[in-house]
Each structure stands twice: as structure tokens, then as C-alpha cells.
Amino acid sequence: MTELLTxxxxxxxxxxxxxxxxxxxxxFQLRLQSGACSRGEVEAWALNRYLYQACIPQxxxxxxxxxxxxxxxxxxxxxxxxHDGEREGEGGIAKWLKLTDDLGLDREDVMSGRLALPAxxxxxxxxxxxVKDRSLLEAIASSLTELFSPMVIKIRSAGMLENYxxxxxxxxxxxxxxxxxxxxxxxxxxDYVKRYATTPExxxxxxxxxxxxxxxxxxxxxxxxxxxxxxxxxPDAFQTADRGQRQAAE
Amino acid sequence: MTELLTxxxxxxxxxxxxxxxxxxxxxFQLRLQSGACSRGEVEAWALNRYLYQACIPQxxxxxxxxxxxxxxxxxxxxxxxxHDGEREGEGGIAKWLKLTDDLGLDREDVMSGRLALPAxxxxxxxxxxxVKDRSLLEAIASSLTELFSPMVIKIRSAGMLENYxxxxxxxxxxxxxxxxxxxxxxxxxxDYVKRYATTPExxxxxxxxxxxxxxxxxxxxxxxxxxxxxxxxxPDAFQTADRGQRQAAE
Numbered sequence: 001m002t003e004l005l006t007x008x009x010x011x012x013x014x015x016x017x018x019x020x021x022x023x024x025x026x027x028f029q030l031r032l033q034s035g036a037c038s039r040g041e042v043e044a045w046a047l048n049r050y051l052y053q054a055c056i057p058q059x060x061x062x063x064x065x066x067x068x069x070x071x072x073x074x075x076x077x078x079x080x081x082x083h084d085g086e087r088e089g090e091g092g093i094a095k096w097l098k099l100t101d102d103l104g105l106d107r108e109d110v111m112s113g114r115l116a117l118p119a120x121x122x123x124x125x126x127x128x129x130x131v132k133d134r135s136l137l138e139a140i141a142s143s144l145t146e147l148f149s150p151m152v153i154k155i156r157s158a159g160m161l162e163n164y165x166x167x168x169x170x171x172x173x174x175x176x177x178x179x180x181x182x183x184x185x186x187x188x189x190x191d192y193v194k195r196y197a198t199t200p201e202x203x204x205x206x207x208x209x210x211x212x213x214x215x216x217x218x219x220x221x222x223x224x225x226x227x228x229x230x231x232x233x234x235p236d237a238f239q240t241a242d243r244g245q246r247q248a249a250e
Numbered sequence: 251m252t253e254l255l256t257x258x259x260x261x262x263x264x265x266x267x268x269x270x271x272x273x274x275x276x277x278f279q280l281r282l283q284s285g286a287c288s289r290g291e292v293e294a295w296a297l298n299r300y301l302y303q304a305c306i307p308q309x310x311x312x313x314x315x316x317x318x319x320x321x322x323x324x325x326x327x328x329x330x331x332x333h334d335g336e337r338e339g340e341g342g343i344a345k346w347l348k349l350t351d352d353l354g355l356d357r358e359d360v361m362s363g364r365l366a367l368p369a370x371x372x373x374x375x376x377x378x379x380x381v382k383d384r385s386l387l388e389a390i391a392s393s394l395t396e397l398f399s400p401m402v403i404k405i406r407s408a409g410m411l412e413n414y415x416x417x418x419x420x421x422x423x424x425x426x427x428x429x430x431x432x433x434x435x436x437x438x439x440x441d442y443v444k445r446y447a448t449t450p451e452x453x454x455x456x457x458x459x460x461x462x463x464x465x466x467x468x469x470x471x472x473x474x475x476x477x478x479x480x481x482x483x484x485p486d487a488f489q490t491a492d493r494g495q496r497q498a499a500e
Contacts, residue, residue: 021485118465119472122372129375215368215484219473222369226476234465235271 007194018148021214028221033156035163040240041228043103048120050110053096057083059128063139095174102171115238119223123216138209141193146186150179257444268398271464278471283406285413290490291478293353298370303346307333309378313389345424352421365488369473373466388459391443396436400429
């Protein structure tokens with residue numbers, strides 16, 4: 001990319017990253033929402049993704065720490081409040097634990113991360129490192145996967161409710177508020193990126209940051225698919241009780 | 251683990267980590283050495299593993315930077331010399347590039363890492379972060395995979411030479427010196443760990459560090475196996491020319 005894009009063309013390029021690289025296209029995501037996953041796979045998905053959910057306020061705090069404008073910080077800090085809540089038991093992380101609770105997972109197992117796949121830990125760690133090490137523009141641009149999440153949430157929640165008798169609307173409460181929050185957050189971040197990516201190099205960096213973020217979410221599902229469908233999980237990671245059963249039924 | 255192990259029992263526990271978790275057991279490793287990999291898969295392996303090879307002097311420099319004892323630094327710095335060489339074209343990284351050269355890979359593609367799988371980058375990044383963030387004892391203990399590498403190198407090199415007509419002894423020159431270097435390095439690191447892991451907690455941390463390192467090497471092969479055997483590589487990553495051919499032949 002050598003020419004400066006218009007703001008609209010930059011937005012189109014960013015949306016194209018989502019259209020081609022966001023995890024709504026991942027085979028594991030399609031299996032999850034179609035009912036093809038075993039209960040153990042749904043548990044493994046929820047347990048591993050907890051580490052991603054849990055890192056969000058930390059990565060947002062790392063971004064906040066780099067902002068030297070109070071107005072910008074006031075906007076961004078809401079993300080931390082959304083995930084951590086006003087008090088114990090509230091906020092996005094607590095709601096994710098409602099999901100893992102309902103799946104029968106032990107909170108200590110989930111929260112410690114000790115049963116997560118190594119690749120999940122590496123991906124989440126890469127995301128937090130990215131927002132610390134790269135420019136503020138890239139850190140903000142990496143959040144733009146929220147442009148694409150409302151669509152996925154709607155399809156996934158409907159599919160999971162329809163296809164798994166162990167999933168209730170309360171189990172998926174995390175996702176209720178996310179589309180509105182994600183729309184508000186991504187509107188703000190998109191406006192910021194369009195405003196401050198003022199050279200071809202900065203535009204390329206912003207697009208690259210969103211590609212990185214998509215690759216990180218994709219890698220998390222790759223790891224789940226590999227461990228629980230094609231190969232075997234790392235011996236210290238979560239083992240699915242229904243694995244033999246599912247394979248025997250194939 | 252609540253009791254202090256004897257030095258010999260600690261060594262046995264460390265060796266047991268290798269016996270159960272080192273990547274000599276990984277299915278991709280077994281395919282690689284048995285001749286079951288397509289040429290494209292061998293290329294993908296060499297290209298991705300370059301990032302691991304390239305990070306070694308950086309992770310050793312990070313460890314060196316944490317050592318406050320000159321004698322210890324004199325021992326450890328040899329690792330950096332081994333991989334970076336005395337001059338351009340020498341050392342382990344240059345020899346790895348001989349391998350990728352012989353496979354017909356473009357040096358800029360290899361050295362930039364732009365075609366590596368995202369999961370490879372995350373794993374390598376996790377390793378460098380680990381030696382910076384954890385204790386010096388854990389950083390040193392994480393190098394102990396070298397206890398197990400000479401055995402793997404011998405089997406892999408013999409298997410690759412026998413099974414791939416595009417591999418010559420010169421292609422695999424990297425591995426010639428590694429067994430002797432790895433023996434010297436791991437003897438030193440093992441002695442250090444046995445000497446300084448003086449509480450059950452420190453012993454547990456040292457064992458955990460070696461488990462982490464094994465999981466990182468394993469995750470790199472998982473990513474290769476997933477991308478090039480079971481699923482598809484990330485669209486921006488290396489695409490194998492012989493993929494369709496190999497699959498059509500199955």
C-alpha cells in the first residue's frame with residue numbers, strides 16, 4: 001500500500017479484514033453454533049476463552065496507561081468497567097464465569113488457567129504484549145474486531161440455545177449486553193483510527209493491527225479444534241470426558 | 251509436591267518431563283523423520299522454526315542481562331556466540347538459513363517472519379517473555395530441553411536424509427554441532443538447577459519451567475500439523491504448493 005486512502009476507503013479496508021479473517025469463518029465456530037460440538041468441546045471452549053475474557057480489562061488498562069488525553073481516557077475506561085463490573089459478581093468476567101459454572105466447570109480450574117491449552121495462553125499473552133509494545137493507534141485498531149462481533153454473537157447464541165440442552169438464556173447472559181457495548185466501543189475506535197491514521201504507513205499499521213487481532217482469535221479456535229477434534233490436548237490441559245464416547249459414535 | 255527432592259530425584263523429575271512432554275513424541279515430528287511429510291510441509295517446518303532459532307540469542311541475552319555473577323555470564327554467553335557466530339555467515343542461525351536456502355525459500359520471506367503461522371509467533375514470543383518475566387532459576391530451567399535434543403537430532407537427521415531426496419548432509423549442517431553444544435549447555439544448566447532449587451517451591455518452579463518450554467515446542471508442531479495437515483494455514487502465512495497434490499494422492 002503506497003497511497004493514502006480516504007477515510008471511507010480505510011474503513012472499507014478494515015471491514016474487509018473482518019470479512020476475510022474474523023473467526024465467524026472458523027470451522028470450530030461453525031461447529032459450536034450448529035450443535036456439532038460435544039459437551040466437552042463446549043466446556044473446553046468456555047474454559048479456554050475465559051483467559052481471553054479475563055485479559056480484556058488488563059489490556060484496556062495497558063492502553064489507558066498510554067493515553068495522555070483525559071477525554072480519551074474517559075471514553076476508554078468504560079471498557080474496564082463493563083468487564084470488571086461495579087461490584088463482585090457483576091461485569092463481563094463474572095458473566096463468563098456464570099457460563100462456566102453452568103457447564104459444571106470448577107471456578108478455580110477456570111480462573112487459574114491451569115487447564116487451558118498452552119496455545120491459548122500464548123495467544124492471549126501476545127494480545128496483551130501487542131497493545132503494550134505497539135503504537136497507541138495500533139493498540140486501538142486491534143480492538144476493532146468489535147465491529148464484527150455483534151453479528152457473530154447473535155448467530156452463536158441462537159445456535160447454542162437451539163442445539164444444546166445444557167445451555168439456557170441465563171447461561172449466555174454475557175452476550176446480552178455485548179452487542180450494544182461493542183457497537184459503542186467500535187464506533188469510537190473506528191472514528192479514532194480514521195482520524196489519526198493520516199499516512200499510508202499509519203493506515204497500513206492500523207490494518208495490520210486488526211489482522212493481528214483476527215489471527216489471535218483464529219489461533220485460539222485452531223488450538224481448540226486441533227486438541228479436541230483432530231489430535232489430543234496437552235497432557236496438563238482440560239481433558240473432555242466425552243471424547244472417547246464421541247469418537248466411538250463417529 | 252510438598253517434600254524437598256534430593257538432587258538426583260529432582261534430575262529424575264526433570265528427565266521425566268522430557269520423557270512425557272518433549273516434542274520427540276509429537277506426530278508431526280514422527281512424520282517429518284519418517285518421510286511422510288510433503289516437501290511443502292518440510293518447507294513450512296523450516297520456515298516456521300527459523301523464528302525459534304532466531305530468538306535464541308535474544309532470549310539468552312535476556313537471561314544474561316539478569317545474571318549478576320561474571321562467572322555465570324562467561325558460561326552463558328557462549329550460547330549467544332554459538333548461534334550468532336564470529337562473523338557473517340557463521341553460527342547456528344546462518345546454518346538454519348542454509349537449510350531454508352536449500353529448500354528454495356526466499357531469505358527475506360524467512361527472516362522477516364511474514365509467512366510464519368501466527369501461532370508460531372505467539373509461542374516464540376511467549377518463550378522470550380518467559381525468560382524475562384520469571385525468575386532466573388526458571389529461565390535457566392526452561393533451557394533444559396537441551397537434555398533431550400541430541401537424541402531427537404540424531405533420529406530426525408538420519409530420517410530426513412534417508413527419506414527426502416532434497417535433503418543433503420550440507421542442508422542439515424546446523425545439527426552437526428548441536429549435540430555437543432547441547433550436552434555442554436544442559437550439563438551446566440542442570441547443575442545450576444540442582445544446586446539452586448533448594449526448596450520444594452523452587453523445585454516445583456523449575457519443573458514447571460521445563461514443562462512450559464516443552465509445551466511451547468509442542469505448540470509449534472501442533473500449529474504446523476493443524477495448518478498443513480488437518481486444516482488450512484492462515485491466509486497470510488506460507489502456502490504449500492504441493493498441498494492439493496498430496497491431498498489428491500491420499
